[in-house]
Amino acid sequence: xxxxxxxxxxxxxxxxxxxxxxxxxxxxxxxxxxxxxxxxxxxxxxxxxxxxxxxxxxxxxxxxxxxxxxxxxxxxxxxxxxxxxxxxxxxxxxxxxxxxxxxxxxxxxxxxxxxxxxxxxxxxxxxxxxxxxxxxxxxxxxxxxxxxxxxxxxxxxxxxxxxxxxxxxxxxxxxxxxxxxxxxxxxxxxxxxxxxxxxxxxxxxxxxxxxxxxxxxxxxxxxxxxxxxxxxxxxxxxxxxxxxxxxxxxxxxxxxxxxxxxxxxxxxxxxxxxxxxxxxxxxxxxxxxxxxxxxxxxxxxxxxxxxxxxxxxxxxxxxxxxxxxxxxxxxxxxxxxxxxxxxxxxxxxxxxxxxxxxxxxxxxxxxxxxxxxxxxxxxxxxxxxxxxxxxxxxxxxxxxxxxxxxxxxxxxxxxxxxxxxxxxxxxxxxxxxxxxxxxxxxxxxxxxxxxxxxxxxxxxxxxxxxxxxxxxxxxxxxxxxxxxxxxxxxxxxxxxxxxxxxxxxxxxxxxxxxxxxxxxxxxxxxxxxxxxxxxxxxxxxxxxxxxxxxxxxxxxxxxxxxxxxxxxxxxxxxxxxxxxxxxxxxxxxxxxxxxxxxxxxxxxxxxxxxxxxxxxxxxxxxxxxxxxxx
Amino acid sequence: xxxxxxxxxxxxxxxxxxxxxxxxxxxxxxxxxxxxxxxxxxxxxxxxxxxxxxxxxxxxxxxxxxxxxxxxxxxxxxxxxxxxxxxxxxxxxxxxxxxxxxxxxxxxxxxxxxxxxxxxxxxxxxxxxxxxxxxxxxxxxxxxxxxxxxxxxxxxxxxxxxxxxxxxxxxxxxxxxxxxxxxxxxxxxxxxxxxxxxxxxxxxxxxxxxxxxxxxxxxxxxxxxxxxxxxxxxxxxxxxxxxxxxxxxxxxxxxxxxxxxxxxxxxxxxxxxxxxxxxxxxxxxxxxxxxx
Numbered sequence: 023x024x025x026x027x028x029x030x031x032x033x034x035x036x037x038x039x040x041x042x043x044x045x046x047x048x049x050x051x052x053x054x055x056x057x058x059x060x061x062x063x064x065x066x067x068x069x070x071x072x073x074x075x076x077x078x079x080x081x082x083x084x085x086x087x088x089x090x091x092x093x094x095x096x097x098x099x100x101x102x103x104x105x106x107x108x109x110x111x112x113x114x115x116x117x118x119x120x121x122x123x124x125x126x127x128x129x130x131x132x133x134x135x136x137x138x139x140x141x142x143x144x145x146x147x148x149x150x151x152x153x154x155x156x157x158x159x160x161x162x163x164x165x166x167x168x169x170x171x172x173x174x175x176x177x178x179x180x181x182x183x184x185x186x187x188x189x190x191x192x193x194x195x196x197x198x199x200x201x202x203x204x205x206x207x208x209x210x211x212x213x214x215x216x217x218x219x220x221x222x223x224x225x226x227x228x229x230x231x232x233x234x235x236x237x238x239x240x241x242x243x244x245x246x247x248x249x250x251x252x253x254x255x256x257x258x259x260x261x262x263x264x265x266x267x268x269x270x271x272x273x274x275x276x277x278x279x280x281x282x283x284x285x286x287x288x289x290x291x292x293x294x295x296x297x298x299x300x301x302x303x304x305x306x307x308x309x310x311x312x313x314x315x316x317x318x319x320x321x322x323x324x325x326x327x328x329x330x331x332x333x334x335x336x337x338x339x340x341x342x343x344x345x346x347x348x349x350x351x352x353x354x355x356x357x358x359x360x361x362x363x364x365x366x367x368x369x370x371x372x373x374x375x376x377x378x379x380x381x382x383x384x385x386x387x388x389x390x391x392x393x394x395x396x397x398x399x400x401x402x403x404x405x406x407x408x409x410x411x412x413x414x415x416x417x418x419x420x421x422x423x424x425x426x427x428x429x430x431x432x433x434x435x436x437x438x439x440x441x442x443x444x445x446x447x448x449x450x451x452x453x454x455x456x457x458x459x460x461x462x463x464x465x466x467x468x469x470x471x472x473x474x475x476x477x478x479x480x481x482x483x484x485x486x487x488x489x490x491x492x493x494x495x496x497x498x499x500x501x502x503x504x505x506x507x508x509x510x511x512x513x514x515x516x517x518x519x520x521x522x523x524x525x526x527x528x529x530x531x532x533x534x535x536x537x538x539x540x541x542x543x544x545x546x547x548x549x550x551x552x553x554x555x556x557x558x559x560x561x562x563x564x565x566x567x568x569x570x571x572x573x574x575x576x577x578x579x580x581x582x583x584x585x586x587x588x589x590x591x592x593x594x595x596x597x598x599x600x601x602x603x604x605x606x607x608x609x610x611x612x613x614x615x616x617x618x619x620x621x622x623x624x625x626x627x628x629x630x631x632x633x634x635x636x637x638x639x640x641x642x643x644x645x646x647x648x649x650x651x652x
Numbered sequence: 653x654x655x656x657x658x659x660x661x662x663x664x665x666x667x668x669x670x671x672x673x674x675x676x677x678x679x680x681x682x683x684x685x686x687x688x689x690x691x692x693x694x695x696x697x698x699x700x701x702x703x704x705x706x707x708x709x710x711x712x713x714x715x716x717x718x719x720x721x722x723x724x725x726x727x728x729x730x731x732x733x734x735x736x737x738x739x740x741x742x743x744x745x746x747x748x749x750x751x752x753x754x755x756x757x758x759x760x761x762x763x764x765x766x767x768x769x770x771x772x773x774x775x776x777x778x779x780x781x782x783x784x785x786x787x788x789x790x791x792x793x794x795x796x797x798x799x800x801x802x803x804x805x806x807x808x809x810x811x812x813x814x815x816x817x818x819x820x821x822x823x824x825x826x827x828x829x830x831x832x833x834x835x836x837x838x839x840x841x842x843x844x845x846x847x848x849x850x851x852x853x854x855x856x857x858x859x860x861x862x863x864x865x866x867x868x869x870x871x872x873x874x875x876x877x878x879x880x881x882x883x884x885x886x887x888x889x890x891x892x893x894x895x896x897x898x899x900x901x902x903x904x905x906x907x908x909x910x911x912x913x914x915x916x917x918x919x920x921x922x923x924x925x926x927x928x929x930x931x932x933x934x935x936x937x938x939x940x941x942x943x944x
Contacts, residue, residue: 134932138886138931141878144871152917153917268756271749310756315760316753
């Protein structure tokens with residue numbers, strides 16, 4: 023969406039093109055050939071725009087998307103012949119079939135991350151072809167199905183199809199634009215950028231991916247139904263052609279994957295070039311070679327596609343002015359009322375809880391995690407009481423971050439139980455834990471770098487309701503809330519900057535704002551001070567204290583010991599995968615076990631005072647930070 | 653009963669050949685996280701070449717793999733250096749699209765040079781069979797199976813007993829760690845891609861005898877091989893072996909007791925069922941997904 027705002031003329035140009043296309047058959051009615059080419063370009067654009075939803079926004083490539091065109095064609099062809107209805111009336115049912123099949127395939131393949139999806143999409147396309155050949159009772163096998171001729175007078179040629187496809191194309195683009203505006207769309211891009219992180223901020227990645235796959239199939243299925251009528255003949259080989267998938271992929275890639283208008287532009291280019299190649303370049307035999315070469319050239323030399331490349335060029339020519347980074351003063355900029363309101367909201371969330379302050383909010387019981395021979399977390403127990411800022415300190419490699427991963431659900435524990443807010447959570451998927459009010463930040467920030475700062479903060483989902491999923495992410499309540507949270511961490515001015523452009527310390531603050539969007543009860547902070555400059559650090563601790571006063575509980579992993587002793591109570595010390603000490607900061611700093619295992623001699627109460635204490639510690643904190651960043 | 657034994661024997665023979673064909677794919681994925689969609693096209697390319705050489709010279713097609721294997725090794729090396737190394741570091745989907753494009757180019761070139769007709773190499777033993785008791789095993793199947801097993805054994809030896817193989821396995825498990833001990837990522841990747849391609853040298857020669865083929869057959873083959881790899885667990889060599897065995901059996905059993913038409917479909921159904929129960933495949937380990 024930021025792209026659209028950056029180029030506000032895009033919608034205007036699109037509108038003008040639409041008017042021109044609407045008028046074209048009226049102005050030039052006796053030219054069936056160009057109309058035919060346009061019509062096929064519309065069809066390809068519908069498919070490319072739809073494909074873009076799952077493969078562009080969510081980044082899950084499907085190489086078998088032309089299957090949905092065939093499914094739509096067959097649904098409509100079979101119904102039309104059986105029941106004698108006009109194919110145009112039942113065309114939406116083609117879309118319905120496509121959605122059902124997409125949901126079925128998606129629920130098997132999209133439950134996990136990674137590469138199985140692309141493979142299965144090819145296989146399913148070929149499987150669909152086999153079905154169409156062999157289910158002779160329904161599909162008439164290789165003979166194919168012949169449909170009745172269009173009911174209108176021959177004088178109208180294909181003009182009705184022209185308009186049907188144009189309308190379908192407009193609907194598809196509007197649908198795609200709407201998706202991109204919702205939190206669903208933001209979540210899809212989040213999945214593309216970093217799926218694990220997306221899950222940790224409440225994005226139900228499985229559901230999002232399946233819905234995206236289904237959403238990307240509907241209009242193709244419907245267009246397929248119309249296509250059957252247009253062709254008046256369908257057969258398995260033609261309907262489930264892999265070359266159809268190739269053109270979809272090629273069109274979207276050429277125009278710009280993940281953009282709104284890119285797939286449409288790409289479709290027109292591909293259709294026209296392919297038509298020219300057929301006419302001038304030796305027929306359809308060479309088409310495979312041509313498409314293959316084109317695909318390779320685009321991947322190697324124009325990987326982002328035309329539209330984003332042109333846009334990047336435009337931005338270089340017309341750079342936006344970015345305000346001076348005033349980190350120290352930033353935190354004081356938030357209007358007091360805003361801060362007050364967010365605090366009240368968080369207080370309300372935390373007050374409605376069954377658990378009273380001081381009682382156990384997070385309870386880790388006998389949890390272990392092994393990586394091969396290495397036991398990272400060894401039968402560890404840990405309790406965090408509501409309303410506290412609990413610290414978790416210990417040497418590098420003592421299992422603190424692994425414990426965080428087990429609590430937030432990034433990894434599954436080998437044994438033990440984790441309870442949060444009165445519920446056992448160790449079997450829950452990460453997003454469920456997020457919905458319960460468990461948020462975390464990462465040692466090395468994991469923002470979605472290609473999104474804007476504001477989109478990053480809008481992305482989290484505090485609950486699993488469909489209404490939340492389809493709420494507006496660009497305007498409205500969610501966006502306003504994101505702005506408020508950004509104001510609180512003092513980065514409101516950077517809302518429209520790409521997150522990747524921010525400094526490391528600023529990214530940490532954005533990640534905190536992101537977590538706040540979850541309406542959290544407990545926030546796990548993994549080295550919040552690492553890589554943050556001292557003046558910003560003071561402000562950061564102030565934000566943490568304020569949130570804590572609103573009722574938010576914190577569990578903090580940190581190597582900056584002065585900060586920990588100042589901010590946190592109680593402090594838990596971890597060593598070799600299990601806690602060795604726990605208590606108020608005053609006791610921890612003198613505990614001999616802790617001094618041996620972690621703090622070292624600099625912290626031993628010595629006769630020569632505490633003068634060099636700070637220096638020794640800051641060295642260590644720096645070392646730790648360096649290691650963390652590496 | 654004889655039917656059943658016959659079907660199982662044939663299924664295992666076919667499974668062995670599938671295993672060889674899928675081994676290259678899984679090796680390439682394991683080392684580079686590249687799904688080489690062009691692997692099927694490599695097979696058809698070799699089959700076409702084998703057919704032509706056999707047609708011209710009369711040399712046994714399976715023996716011709718002595719020629720095609722080094723050719724494909726070089727072909728794979730060059731393809732990696734010229735094409736795939738350019739998109740190192742970009743997302744995995746780009747390599748899928750690039751190799752998909754490569755497959756289409758190979759298909760297109762074969763369409764133009766060799767024509768769009770079914771071909772099949774038919775050496776003298778093509779219609780003969782070995783008889784073991786009541787069951788008969790087509791000689792071509794047996795020879796193909798033996799050749800496949802020999803190459804798989806050689807591959808196993810290379811991967812486990814030589815420095816090169818250890819380097820490749822190291823790069824599979826931990827690229828940055830491998831780089832630290834002097835295993836260059838690019839060189840190893842090119843080598844693995846070349847070895848993965850070389851397996852199609854033998855695989856394609858066997859294919860030319862066992863199955864009729866034409867340029868567009870590569871879609872059937874790649875989806876079959878990808879199915880095996882997904883079933884066995886992506887990147888796992890033993891997984892490919894077991895997956896190939898299971899799918900070879902499923903296919904022949906369906907062809908024997910059901911109909912030939914549905915045998916390919918059974919392939920895909922088995923894959924979907926396995927994914928439903930075990931999303932990471934039979935031998936696929938869930939990798940440590942560090943959230944640091």
